[in-house]
Amino acid sequence: MESEAKMRELERKIKESKSLVLRDDLRRRRRVLRRLEFVDKEGVIQRKGRTACEVSTTDELLVTEMIFNGQFNDLSVNDAVALLSCLINTEKKKESDKPPQAESLEVPVRQLRETAQRIAKVMQDAKMTIDVDxxxxxxxxNLVDVVIAWCQGAKFSQICKMSDAFEGTIIRCLRRLEELLRQVTLAAHSIGDVELEKKFDEGGKKLKRDIVFAASLYL
Incomplete structure (x- = not known):
């Protein structure tokens, strides 16, 4: 009986500890959302927050910040799609990976990383465990050039020669990218940005073609 009582007491303490950890984590996350202005001081969801709700395929905070920073506004359709591919392709980098050849994306990619660093620092300041770099x-x-070529109408066999990535990896990334494009199209619509909505919608249509999206393809 005594051992059972001790066991119940131990279980109670474990549950309390887990509850405290979850409460602290939730408090930190709310702090991040307030500082990034996704919610107000009372926790009421704001315009940024409503936009972020449309995104689930990748980091919704980063995508939303990029949209509100206007980081897609001056990009061509193909470049906008290629930039979004960076958010989908999070596989560990290899030494053999080469920087993208598309010069038009040199600045946008740098801005993406700067935005990500700013978000990470806000998380760090909120006492969340995160390594900024x-x-x-x-x-x-490493799939930026592949995505641009695909949007330009290249064959699947051609884009596979442009990367060391496995065929299955390329297909999965393109499919997830198309899903993300549907989400950011809705996100742009939610804030009334007609031009950006059209850009993302057109990008999705360019991406969704041929063997990559064949219904009979098993991955």
Whole structure:
């Protein structure tokens, strides 16, 4: 009986500890959302927050910040899609990975990393466990040229020769990217940005074609 009582007491303490950890984590996350202005001081969801609700395929905070910073506004359709591919492709970088050849994306990619660093620092200030450099460097650019070529109408066999990535990896990334494009199209619509909505919608249509999206393809 005594051992059972001790066991119940131990279980109670474990539950209390877990509850405290979850409460602290939730408090930190709310602090991040307030500082990034996704919610107000009372916790009421704001315009940024409503936009972020449309995104689930990748880091919704980063995507939303990029949209509100206007980081897609001056990009061509193909470049906007290629930039979004960096958020989908988070595989660990290899020494053989080369920087994208597309010069038009040199500045946008740098801005992406700067935005990611700013978000990570806000998280860090809110006492969340995060490595700023690791978070900002997690977004991989090695499929940028592949995505641009695909949007330009290249064959699947051609884009596979442009990357060391496995065929299955390329297909999964393109499919997830198309899903993300549907989400950011809705996000742009939610804030009334017609031009950005059209850009993302057109990008999705360019991406969704051929063997990559064949219904009979098993991955």
């Amino acid at each position: 690791e978070y900002a460097g997690a977004f991989n650019t």
